[in-house]
Amino acid sequence: MTGTIGIVMAGGNSTRFGEDKAFFEIDGKPMYRHIVDALEQSGVCDDIMVSTNSRLSGRFDDMPVKVDVKRFRDRGPLAGIYTFADAYPDKRLLIISCDTPYISPEWIRTLHEVALDDQSIVVTRSGDRLHPLVGIYQGGGLASDIERLLTTDRRSMKALFAERKTIEVDSKLYDIDVTSFLNINRKADLH
Numbered sequence: 001m002t003g004t005i006g007i008v009m010a011g012g013n014s015t016r017f018g019e020d021k022a023f024f025e026i027d028g029k030p031m032y033r034h035i036v037d038a039l040e041q042s043g044v045c046d047d048i049m050v051s052t053n054s055r056l057s058g059r060f061d062d063m064p065v066k067v068d069v070k071r072f073r074d075r076g077p078l079a080g081i082y083t084f085a086d087a088y089p090d091k092r093l094l095i096i097s098c099d100t101p102y103i104s105p106e107w108i109r110t111l112h113e114v115a116l117d118d119q120s121i122v123v124t125r126s127g128d129r130l131h132p133l134v135g136i137y138q139g140g141g142l143a144s145d146i147e148r149l150l151t152t153d154r155r156s157m158k159a160l161f162a163e164r165k166t167i168e169v170d171s172k173l174y175d176i177d178v179t180s181f182l183n184i185n186r187k188a189d190l191h
């Protein structure tokens with residue numbers, strides 16, 4: 001691997017939230033921008049980009065975006081990861097979902113340290129919840145493994161974990177506030 005790209009995942013339809021959640025402002029800042037700032041502050045990324053779809057791609061201000069490949073359009077986050085893995089096969093992909101606006105730079109650094117030691121996928125566990133979209137995706141053949149899953153309509157992140165060695169880093173073992181991983185799927189999650 002030759003460096004790390006920080007990637008804000010923001011190509012969904014926000015059906016449960018009721019409006020495009022990436023742009024919803026929390027503390028005066030769109031959710032996606034909270035992730036950009038945390039990635040920047042972590043200090044581990046060589047580049048930071050947004051993974052999205054063609055409908056939303058013009059709305060991320062100055063941020064570079066990468067639109068999901070056409071043939072996997074609207075197939076969920078694996079399609080976004082595939083698009084990056086295919087374009088940047090030698091890079092470590094540090095993925096953070098736009099709907100975890102409280103993610104801390106310290107946690108990002110923790111994941112990154114684990115990923116440097118091992119060429120596996122590294123994801124976050126917080127109590128009984130797994131956070132596949134707070135994680136690092138890397139290693140040879142990643143794009144072709146995801147391609148195989150998507151062409152047979154297996155879209156879940158867990159399907160990928162069944163195929164490739166995946167390390168779960170448990171936040172319990174670190175001094176980190178669990179609110180860091182708060183996942184905003186609905187307006188009710190904001191309270």
Ligand SMILES: Nc1nc2c(ncn2[C@@H]2O[C@H](COP(=O)(O)OP(=O)(O)OP(=O)(O)O)[C@@H](O)[C@H]2O)c(=O)[nH]1
Binds near residue numbers: 016077
């Ligand atoms: N690039 C990309 N990102 C996606 C895609 N689908 C979901 N995401 C992102 O992945 C994260 C988790 O998505 P979900 O909350 O499960 O899906 P969603 O479409 O945003 O929301 P719902 O419609 O309520 O399920 C969010 O940050 C989404 O923006 C996709 O097809 N492509």
